[in-house]
Structure formats: C-alpha cells, structure tokens
Amino acid sequence: MIIEVKVPTPGESITEVELGKWLVEDGSVVDKDDEIAEIESDKATLTLVAEEAGKVSFKAEEGDTIEVGAVACTIDTSEKPEESSKKEPDSDKTEKDESPKKEKQEDKKDEAKPKESKSETKQSSEDQSHVKTTSVAKKMMEENNLSLDDVLNGLKRISKKEVEAVMELPAEDDHASPKKKFSREEERSKMSSLRRKLSERLVAVKNDTAMLTTFNEVDMSRIMELRKKHQNRFIEKHGFKLGFMGFFTKAAAAAMNFHPSVNSMIDGKEIVSPQFVDVGIAVQTPKGLMVPIIRNTESKSVPEIEKDLRDLAEKARNKKISVEELTGGTFTITNGGTFGSLLSTPIINPPQSAILGMHNIVERPVAINGKVEIRPMMYVALSYDHRIIDGKDSVGFLVRLKELIENPERLLNDGANPEELLLNL
Incomplete structure (x- = not known):
C-alpha cells in the first residue's frame, strides 16, 4: 500500500513552505513516527513524520517551495524495516x-x-x-x-550521516587540510524562509516605527543571593534550576501596572491596550532566532514562568513548537548577555511597541551610601515606539523594573512598596 505524506498546515496565513532538509535517504525504510524531513515556514521549522512504517520515496528536493497540502513523499508499507532482522x-x-x-x-x-x-x-x-x-x-x-x-x-551499514560526520572532522595535520592559510574561497548557502522573513520584518521595523532606546543599570546582588540560597531546594521541588529570566519577566509584567502604554500597540487609528501580558522570550535555535510566547505572565509565579520558558525553549530547539506558540505576544524580552553582550539596542518585534534587552552581568565599582563597593551589575535597555510610548513612560518603566529586581520581595505585591501599602500611601 502506498501512503502519501502531505505537507501539514503550519498556520492559517501560511499557504506554502520550504523543504529545508531530508532527515532520511531516498529509498530508505523507516519506522512509524520517524522524523523524515524538516519543513520551514516564515514563522517556524516543523518536521514531517512517517504515518506508517515502510520505504520512503521523495517527491520533492531540498530547497523546493511546496504548497500546503502537497505530497512531499510517499511510503510503501509493503516493505517493513524489521523484515531482515526477523x-x-x-x-x-x-x-x-x-x-x-x-x-x-x-x-x-x-x-x-x-x-x-x-x-x-x-x-x-x-x-x-x-x-x-x-x-x-x-x-x-x-x-x-x-x-x-x-x-x-x-x-x-554506513549512511549519509556517518560520511558527513567524518567530512566535518577537523584535519589532524594542518598540511593535510584542503584550505590554505591565505585562502580566497567563498561559501554560499541559501537563506531559509524563516531567516528571509526575519530580515524583512527587521527592515520594516526600522522604516515603520519611531524607535528609540533608553538604558539603565541593575544591581543583581539580591537576585543572585536569593538564587544561591534557595537553588538546591528549588531544584528538589520543581525539578529544574532557577534562572534570571523568571524574575525579569515577572518584574516586567508588574511594572506594566504603572506604565500600561509599554504593553500597548497601534492598530490602524486605534491604540490597543491588552489587560494581560503575554511575553515573548527570544530563544536561539540551530535554525535561527525564535520567540515563543508565555501567556498571562501577570498571573503566574516565577517558577511557573521558568517552567513554561523551559518547555517552550526545548520545543523550539527540537523543532516541535507550533505556530500558535510563536504568535500573539504583547511584549518581548531578549538576553544578549548569554553570549557576552555588555550593551545593545534591541529591535522591536511588531506589532508590539517595546522590547527589553538584558545583558551580561559584570562586577563593577559602584557608589553605595557614599562608599565604593564592587557589585554585580547589568545594563538593561528598552527599545520602544515613540509614537505610542512617551519618554516619561519608557524611563519610568525601566526605573520600576530596576527597583523590582533590586527588591524582589515587591513582586509579591504586584510591584507595590510594602511600606507604602502598610501606611496606605
């Protein structure tokens, strides 16, 4: 019996995809539920899965643009992978x-x-x-x-993967390497549809928004002490490590209670102000940058945010994430500090109006109560659309975020000062 493997629908607005890479060889015999190909859309990279066991026959080549619903390959179920081993x-x-x-x-x-x-x-x-x-x-x-x-x-048997793995091994002898010391060679590779779409959106942001960036710095001492003190108990209870992103995401959602315009966006001649905070977290994957969305961060605890981020990031890196999990955010956070960035101006992710940039933590001398002390400091940046967010709100948002990170206990009161609440101020 011949089964047709058709290209699934990545999303409502997507009509065609690109066949990024075959994960098996043409004519090879696969098991049921084996991943056989990577499909790239302008939003995410998905995988084609074998519906039944059998022999695969390609109907398209790598790099081809295929319409949604078209046949990518067929599977001959008359040939089973276990026949020879039986x-x-x-x-x-x-x-x-x-x-x-x-x-x-x-x-x-x-x-x-x-x-x-x-x-x-x-x-x-x-x-x-x-x-x-x-x-x-x-x-x-x-x-x-x-x-x-x-x-x-x-x-x-030796397959294509084994041969490619050997070819990618570094040469033991420099003289045996095919590349010369003063080589003038060039390598060309086709841009994926995901990267092409990303480049188009980045250029559009520059042209269609009045983007500005404001900066501040955060003393990370309290957060680092809190993590060090409770890390072991946190792992025992939740099963994963406590990071910084959960604190910053929760703090950003709390700061929007005082500066709601940062969570707003322009829709034609109207300003849309969601009463929820869906935060997109930029995650680096082998296929490029993806931004999975954590829904309703204003109602979630730090451990819940950390768990959602962990699950979504794993899905994105393993190409299991859906288009729905990548769309609909109201605010974005990116952490260039994981790569050693000290300072940057992140680009807004439209139709959102703001993005927060975290950076590397560096011990620097700072003035504390008239004395110089060495503290772990992080520069933070907020890029915003000046058409909808005024300078007062952008600066005020970062100042509020700084206060919440340096005094994390305030996150229990949605960012309010406990002393002011006690005195009803």
Missing part, C-alpha cells in the same frame, strides 16, 4: 544448537595452535589501532563485555 532469531537459534560442538572443536584447535591465536589477536589489534574510541564508549564496551570487533561487526 530472520536473525532463527539463525541465532541454529547457531546456539551447534555452538557446543563448535566450541569443543575450537578448543581443540586453540590447544593445538596457541601461537597462531596470539598472533591473530595481535594483528587484529594492530588493524584496529587507528579506530578512535571515546572514554565513555570504552567504558560501555567493558561493562557489556564487547570488543571493538563486536561493535564494528554490529554496524549494518
């Missing part, structure tokens, strides 16, 4: 039945020719001396009583 148990059984006789005969031969066996072992070890084996692999072989011969004989 015969192995019978042969193993006959080998086991004959093994006692063979062992006796081999024992006699070994006793008669002990010198030959040693020389053969020495020769095989010399032949395999060029095979590179990691320490982890050696340990696994020792634990399972496997020799290098057993592992090499267990490899059924």
Whole structure:
C-alpha cells in the first residue's frame, strides 16, 4: 500500500513552505513516527513524520517551495524495516544448537595452535589501532563485555550521516587540510524562509516605527543571593534550576501596572491596550532566532514562568513548537548577555511597541551610601515606539523594573512598596 505524506498546515496565513532538509535517504525504510524531513515556514521549522512504517520515496528536493497540502513523499508499507532482522532469531537459534560442538572443536584447535591465536589477536589489534574510541564508549564496551570487533561487526551499514560526520572532522595535520592559510574561497548557502522573513520584518521595523532606546543599570546582588540560597531546594521541588529570566519577566509584567502604554500597540487609528501580558522570550535555535510566547505572565509565579520558558525553549530547539506558540505576544524580552553582550539596542518585534534587552552581568565599582563597593551589575535597555510610548513612560518603566529586581520581595505585591501599602500611601 502506498501512503502519501502531505505537507501539514503550519498556520492559517501560511499557504506554502520550504523543504529545508531530508532527515532520511531516498529509498530508505523507516519506522512509524520517524522524523523524515524538516519543513520551514516564515514563522517556524516543523518536521514531517512517517504515518506508517515502510520505504520512503521523495517527491520533492531540498530547497523546493511546496504548497500546503502537497505530497512531499510517499511510503510503501509493503516493505517493513524489521523484515531482515526477523530472520536473525532463527539463525541465532541454529547457531546456539551447534555452538557446543563448535566450541569443543575450537578448543581443540586453540590447544593445538596457541601461537597462531596470539598472533591473530595481535594483528587484529594492530588493524584496529587507528579506530578512535571515546572514554565513555570504552567504558560501555567493558561493562557489556564487547570488543571493538563486536561493535564494528554490529554496524549494518554506513549512511549519509556517518560520511558527513567524518567530512566535518577537523584535519589532524594542518598540511593535510584542503584550505590554505591565505585562502580566497567563498561559501554560499541559501537563506531559509524563516531567516528571509526575519530580515524583512527587521527592515520594516526600522522604516515603520519611531524607535528609540533608553538604558539603565541593575544591581543583581539580591537576585543572585536569593538564587544561591534557595537553588538546591528549588531544584528538589520543581525539578529544574532557577534562572534570571523568571524574575525579569515577572518584574516586567508588574511594572506594566504603572506604565500600561509599554504593553500597548497601534492598530490602524486605534491604540490597543491588552489587560494581560503575554511575553515573548527570544530563544536561539540551530535554525535561527525564535520567540515563543508565555501567556498571562501577570498571573503566574516565577517558577511557573521558568517552567513554561523551559518547555517552550526545548520545543523550539527540537523543532516541535507550533505556530500558535510563536504568535500573539504583547511584549518581548531578549538576553544578549548569554553570549557576552555588555550593551545593545534591541529591535522591536511588531506589532508590539517595546522590547527589553538584558545583558551580561559584570562586577563593577559602584557608589553605595557614599562608599565604593564592587557589585554585580547589568545594563538593561528598552527599545520602544515613540509614537505610542512617551519618554516619561519608557524611563519610568525601566526605573520600576530596576527597583523590582533590586527588591524582589515587591513582586509579591504586584510591584507595590510594602511600606507604602502598610501606611496606605
């Protein structure tokens, strides 16, 4: 039976996609639910999955633009991946039945020719001396009583992936490298539809918005002390580490209670002000930058935000994320500090009106109560659309964010000062 594997619909507004990469070879036999191809849209990278086990036959090539609903490949279910291996148990059984006789005969031969066996072992070890084996692999072989011969004989075939892996290995000898020291060679590769769309949007932001950036700096001492003090208990209870992003996301949502225009956007001749805060967190993936959305951050705790971010980031890196999880944010946070950035001017993600940029934490001398102290400091930047956000609100938002990060206990009161609440001020 021949099954057609059609391109799924990534989203309502998407009519065509690009076949980014085949994950199997044409004519190979796959199992059910195996990933067979990567499909790239202008919003996300998705995977095609085999609906049934069988032989794959390509109907498109890598880089082709395919309409949604078109056939990308077919699967011949008459050819099963386990057919060749099903015969192995019978042969193993006959080998086991004959093994006692063979062992006796081999024992006699070994006793008669002990010198030959040693020389053969020495020769095989010399032949395999060029095979590179990691320490982890050696340990696994020792634990399972496997020799290098057993592992090499267990490899059924060499596929495209193995050949590409060897080709990408660095040359041991500089003289053997095909690239010369003063090479003038160039490499060209086609831009993915995701990166093309991203570049179009970035240029459009520059042309269609009145973008400005304001800066401030945050003393990270309290947050770092809090993480260090409670990290072990946090891991025991929640099953993952406590990061900085949960605090900044919660603080940004709380700061918008005092500066709602930062969470607003322009729709034609109207200003839309959502009563919720859906924060997009920029995540770097092998296919480029993606921004999964954490919904209703104003109503979630720091651990809940951290868990949502962890799950969405893992989906994005494994190409399992849906288009719905990448659309609809009201505000964005990007952290260039993970790559060592000290300061930057992030670009707004339309139709949003603002984006917060976090940066590297650096110990610097600062004035504290008239004395110079060394504190872990972070520069923060807010890029905003001046058409809808005034300078007073943009600066005030960053100042409020700074106060909340430096006094994290205020996040329990939606950003309000506990002393002012006590005195009803």
